[in-house]
Amino acid sequence: MDDLIDDDGPARGRNEAEFTVSEISGAVKRTLEGTFGRIRVRGEIGRIFRARSGHLYYDIKDDRNVLACTTWKGQLTQLSVTPEEGMEVVVTGKLSGFGAQSKYNLNVDKMEVAGAGALMAMLEKRRAQLAAEGLFEPSRKQPLPFLPDVIGVITSPQGAVIRDILHRLADRFPRNVLIWPVAVQGRASAPEVANAIRGFNALPQGGPIPRPDLLIVARGGGSIEDLWGFNEEIVVRAAADSRIPLISAVGHETDTTLIDHAADHRAPTPTAAAERAVPVRADLLAAVEDLGRRQLRAAEAQVRARRQRLADLSRGLPRPAALMDRPRARTDALATRLPAALEARIGQARLRLSRVEARLTLGDRMGAERARLAALSARLDMALRDKAARARTRAATLTAALDRQGIRGFPQARRDLDRLARRLTPEPLARRATRDGTRLTTALQRLSSVAQTRQATQVARLAALDRMRESLGYERTLERGFAVVWAADTVVSDAAGARAAGQVTLQFAGDDRVDAVTGGARPAKPKSKTPPKDQGSLF
Template sequence: MSPMSPDLDTGFDVSGRLLAEERAGDNAPPLSVSELSGMLKRTVEDRFGHVRLRGEISGFKRAASGHLYLALKDDNAVIDGVMWKGGAQRLAFAPQDGVEVIATGKLTTYPGRSKYQIVIDRMELAGEGALMALLEKLKQQLAAEGLFAPERKRPLPFLPRVIGVVTSPTGAVIRDILHRLADRCPTQVLLWPVLVQGEGAAQQVARAVRGFSAMDGGGPMPRPDLVIVARGGGSIEDLWAFNEEAVVRAVADCSIPIISAVGHETDTTLCDFAADRRAPTPTAAAEMAVPVRADLLAMLAEQGLRMSRSVRRGIAQARERLDMQARLMPAPDMLLAPQRQRLDDAGARLDHGLRHRLAAARAALADSSGALRPALLKAQAARAAERLERIGLRPELLTRRLGESQVALDRMARLFASNDPDRPLQRGFARVMAGGQLVRTTDAARAAGRVELRFADGEVAADVDGAGAPLERGAGEDISRPTKIARKPRAEKEGRQQDLFS
């Protein structure tokens, strides 16, 4: 029977066995999936250990761990790529979809998905055209957010006391700025040293700008009134740190007016659009920052002269107006002549009036003194004594009046005592009270149920029993005498209740 002939009993091909068996001469043992993936991985990595790919970034994503995941594509193919955190931190630009780059790394496989990918060690923009395309795309994005809007621009302070400078401490830029400031108007300068190109330059510039903005002025370092971000000229690659999004956002968010002086006059960065003022050169930024001190002094001197001339001219005009008014006014003697005449007339009338008044007073005194003769006074005194004697108070009249009043008072006292409601209690009577009210009838006593009997020496409580039947007395008991009721002192009123008829 041939190997391919069907089995006579089953009718199936003998080669389609249910269980795998090793056959004689077979030198290809079966491989596991992991073994095959490992062999492919080693083959690809050995063969393509160093490659450079040119392609357009697509599907860019930055993981929370800091690793970068993307795909590089051209017109006909696409390959996945990954860049670990260490390499991503060394990138001189921010990758974006649509940017054409040249990636350097090695090919490897990812067994978990049966895919191959490139592990990127270094990534650069594919020529100046790609760099300009990335710049234009970022510019449009930030402009759409309003970071370059003209209404965000703030005026620069006229004469800043402190100027903060963000630049390299070793370059010619800081020397040019200091020299220009010293020539124009000496001002305190705070330098925040940073890298102005290369790896980490953008982060340092952004951190410096935000640091100046966060100063409150209460510490040992004064807060700047103006900030200058400066760098010398260079190629677009050299100035790229000032096109980074982190720097542009830091400049736009700065709470201090800021001047961007990056590169030469023909160089333009995104930092220039976000700043409040763009200077063509760092030296021009220093000229924008402060006025010329000599010009200020000359202007102050001129203003002082103008002020002095204005004051002198005003005084002269006021003196001239005063002289004109003085010539129009009459002489002092002419002004005082009527008043002097009125004063003389009043003095003359006063002398005549005093003499007339004195004569009238003498006449009135003479008339009054004639009625004050001694004989008349004695007669008036005698008549007054007589009237006093007639109206004098005799003691017997007062004594009789007091006796009559005493009798009336005694009568009223006896009447009051006879009307005292407690006086019958002294003769053995009792007052029946219920709830603070006087009980006058048997119906009121039955309705109350419990009454108080008030005697002359105290009170007792009693319960009302029966329905008005007469009390039964024992044989031989004197009915003329009232039934005894146990008396309870006031202090024991709240104790055991006694029966009224017990």
């Protein structure tokens, strides 16, 4: 036995095969791929991880085991639904091993929801989540334009949907249509529809591409799996954020997707969406013609009614000649009163002028008297000088005569003569003239002061009397609502005089006058042109 055992090698007599790790991993991989091939697995999606490279890694599990799954970046567009944690699905792919980590996984290239019940449960869960965020609130919905100029249609360029929409628009009211082609089914449907909605909203006003006034998202009918792209969250959020009013026309009338709740209006079919987008042009033309006819009939009725009203009013108007009689009579009366009124106005002006002149005369008289006193003073001075000269001549003559008659022995007579001579000398006469001039100046000053005081007293008295006259005058009475009755230039103070005058003038406050006719005869034209008698004066 010992001879059969080699120290450096396996024991002799053993037949187990020896493999490397790579050989074992390769054999396991080949066994898995060869045994199972392409398989379908049903389970619940667990952990999901998306790598930076774009590959998707996730788990499919049941109540006891977990199967790792991989979908490469290039295979994601083949999936009909987007994997979500907790979703029950049926995946299809090839089972393979990964020797570097001693793992095996399923490479999935097709994914389906496991039954309509599970899909509807997921749809209801997503709808409740988005509704809680307020994306379906009626307050967010915008009113649709009555007649949009440009309509943007988001749908597949192939198929009957776009032809039905264009045909219906052409029949009702031709409009400009912009088509944004998108995939309406499959993995690429949701991002393309969302990008189309955002793209239309990003177009500037007045740009080279006209910005639509209305958007229509349309697709024909199909199963819930076929319409699943319009239930994706990215599409619902794009529809809710659209600033352009949006009509959802996905599927048939019984089909309901989440975009229907977020859109501003939901149409049961694409054809119904086109009908909701524009009115019928023929109906509008008929309505406009009917309104035009009604407007014309209403205008004609208004013209007839106003013409009849004008004719009725014209029959009630007096003759043109009768309309001119009263103004003509008033003009004649005013022409008759005009000369007397002018003379009265002149008299009043003359009276005011005389009052002003009386106020100014005292000052003029004071100046004249002052000039007269100055002239008399000059004449008095000259007269005194002449009298003194004559007295001196006379005294000299008397002195000479006395000398000749020998009266030198009479001292008293001499003294008298000397005193008379001294009185008649020029110096005393000058002093006297100065004294008299001073007295005259003082008298003139006193006279001027007395005259000014008397003038101020008289002016104040005159002003007080004038205020009393104004307060007691009849003009103040007129301001309290009374009137003066004039017959020509005479004041009428009783009813008999007014009836006898025939035509009178009523004077109110502010010298406003109104002509009136009484029961008497028309008075003759006044002969005199004297102004109306005054109420009297207090002076």
